[in-house]
Amino acid sequence: MLFEITDPDDPRLELYRDVKDRDLTGRQGLFMAEGKVVLERLFTSPVAETVSVLTTPERLGGLASLPDAPVYMVPQGVMDQVAGFPIHRGYLALGRYAPKQSLAERVSGTTARVLALHGIANTDNMGGLMRNAAAFGVDGVLLDTTCCDPLYRKAIRVSVGGALEVPHYRTDDMVGTLTGLGLTAYALSPSGAVTLEEVTPAPRTAVLFGAEGPGLPAALMAACQTVRIDMHGGFDSLNVATTSGIVLYRFRL
Amino acid sequence: MLFEITDPDDPRLELYRDVKDRDLTGRQGLFMAEGKVVLERLFTSPVAETVSVLTTPERLGGLASLPDAPVYMVPQGVMDQVAGFPIHRGYLALGRYAPKQSLAERVSGTTARVLALHGIANTDNMGGLMRNAAAFGVDGVLLDTTCCDPLYRKAIRVSVGGALEVPHYRTDDMVGTLTGLGLTAYALSPSGAVTLEEVTPAPRTAVLFGAEGPGLPAALMAACQTVRIDMHGGFDSLNVATTSGIVLYRFRL
Known part of the structure; x- marks a missing residue:
């Protein structure tokens, strides 16, 4: 037309x-x-x-x-x-x-990968996270209520359309939702208990990232296996989108 | 004072x-x-x-x-x-x-990691690359003449100061410089001959990245082992800084 x-x-x-x-x-x-x-x-x-x-x-x-x-x-x-x-x-x-499936439907198989995000308010980072979610075939993205919208024009652009490939869902109860879906949750943090290379991901897995700076709340960390990526010298943190790329690459199905 | x-x-x-x-x-x-x-x-x-x-x-x-x-x-x-x-x-x-050492001095040991960049003109990407170089303890960054300056104010900021941790050097002969230093060069490209997980990096290694979009020139690719990161479905490329994070994480010493 x-x-x-x-x-x-x-x-x-x-x-x-x-x-x-x-x-x-x-x-x-x-x-x-x-x-x-x-x-x-x-x-x-x-x-x-x-x-x-x-x-x-x-x-x-x-x-x-x-x-x-x-x-x-x-x-x-x-x-x-x-x-x-x-x-x-x-x-x-x-x-x-207009996603056609619920998150429960998306992760109903024997293997699953969910990207869970807490407090990601930066549209560039959100775009980068959605790009990586699409690149590594994540089944769905779960957002807490404080994340910005992946459908902001700039977030879509930075995601190179990845935000239009992978469905995203909101929750006001991150831990409850992940638990209800029967997913094993890994939370990335510089203070994580084990290194990324030590982890053998469960078949049905969620990986949780917080905003650079504040990071993840202790209550959320306590409900997850905490994982860190060791860095050189005093350099203390990677960009959150880059970190998600490393983790999703290593956990890809 | x-x-x-x-x-x-x-x-x-x-x-x-x-x-x-x-x-x-x-x-x-x-x-x-x-x-x-x-x-x-x-x-x-x-x-x-x-x-x-x-x-x-x-x-x-x-x-x-x-x-x-x-x-x-x-x-x-x-x-x-x-x-x-x-x-x-x-x-x-x-x-x-005012870096105190030449690149040759920086990579004179039995192991070495060099980040080599071609045509990175985007300051955000340059900042992200320098941040990852610092996070994973790269010995030096080698830039061709078409890369932007890692010391642009915005590039320094995006690197969170990583541009002030890792020395960088310019060359107008990328292949000649890497060869002269005795480094094994791996070039990242969606059309790479092998996947990243198939590679066991040489002790003295350079990893080469080009700009998103144009990618690396064929002549440069021909002088390297070409490596790809397989992605999901039709999604054809990761952000160059994210890609460097994945590769430097996997190749870290």
């Missing part, structure tokens, strides 16, 4: 207006995606559907496929004007988050 | 003026560091010396130690005015890069 639009005030462009300042996340489950690679992931996403696409006639042919949704083609100048800043990549899309 | 300064036009503050727009790197080998943790790393750095420090009287006591260099104390308002933007962290320092 292709539509050419030249009027920047066309009401069909309403949700693309001032995307820089507008936080769509949480409103009707909508989010904004940008860039060719991310849009192509959105079109085939198992956790989201495409609401509409905004691009230019020149860029249209650059997409490997088109979704079953309205595609609005506008001149580049109209695109920039509507969005409120230059959209150099030339591609925007609205998506709606 | 403590000096209280209240005049924003004091000439001793000259090099701190408009730090946002000024690129000190390359000028007399100077660079700008910011934040308490990074400054404390600078004061004990094996690759740099402290030229001077700029902070407020209130923040001075927050530093675990002071360097053998002038420490200028100014009111917060003067600091922001001189720097040209609010210095929320309250600490700036000028450093001079």
Whole structure:
């Protein structure tokens, strides 16, 4: 469904207006995606559907496929004007988050890998974590209530669309949820009781990460096997996304 | 050597003026560091010396130690005015890069780990790479001429001072330099001939990474053992800093 639009005030462009300042996340489950690679992931996403696409006639042919949704083609100048800043990549899309399975369904097999996150408020780190979750085939991401939304535009971009590959779920009871799912939880911390190489992960495993700086609360650590990655000299911590890459690589199925 | 300064036009503050727009790197080998943790790393750095420090009287006591260099104390308002933007962290320092050993000296032992970088122009990625190099005790970082400077203010900050722990060196002949040092070079690439877990690293090893997107030139790959990290489904690449974390963790001594 292709539509050419030249009027920047066309009401069909309403949700693309001032995307820089507008936080769509949480409103009707909508989010904004940008860039060719991310849009192509959105079109085939198992956790989201495409609401509409905004691009230019020149860029249209650059997409490997088109979704079953309205595609609005506008001149580049109209695109920039509507969005409120230059959209150099030339591609925007609205998506709606709609994972088809619950976390319990996702981890119902004999093996499972869950990425559990506590207090990750930094969108760059969230994007990096979601990218690694997708790269290493994590079954689902479990977020506490203080994590930022993986569907913030910047988090999706940093994840290179990984946030649109792996389903995520919220919980206000991290330990209860992990226990209820029968997952063995490993918490990463510089003060972990054992080193990563000493761990033979259980078949059904969750790995838990906290924010750089504050780290994980003691109560959460106490409910997990705590694991550390030894570092050189006095250097005391890795970036949380990098740490997740190391752990998910080593624990991959 | 403590000096209280209240005049924003004091000439001793000259090099701190408009730090946002000024690129000190390359000028007399100077660079700008910011934040308490990074400054404390600078004061004990094996690759740099402290030229001077700029902070407020209130923040001075927050530093675990002071360097053998002038420490200028100014009111917060003067600091922001001189720097040209609010210095929320309250600490700036000028450093001079001065590694005491050549790369050949650094890798003269029976074991060695060198991080070799080609075309890393993104300061965030450079910072992440330097952070990992420090965390895993790399002996030195070898940069081709197209990499950005690890001493950009933002790269130092993202590295959490790792750029002030591990010496880096430039080369216009990457293969020749690695060969001349007698290092076995492994190049990371999604098209690598073997998987990371199949590799038993040589005692004296260099690991080579290129920029996300373009990757490594074929000529460089041909001179190395090429290594890949297998990923899930169609997800085709990890962030370069994350990848370096995985490889340096696995190859650590």
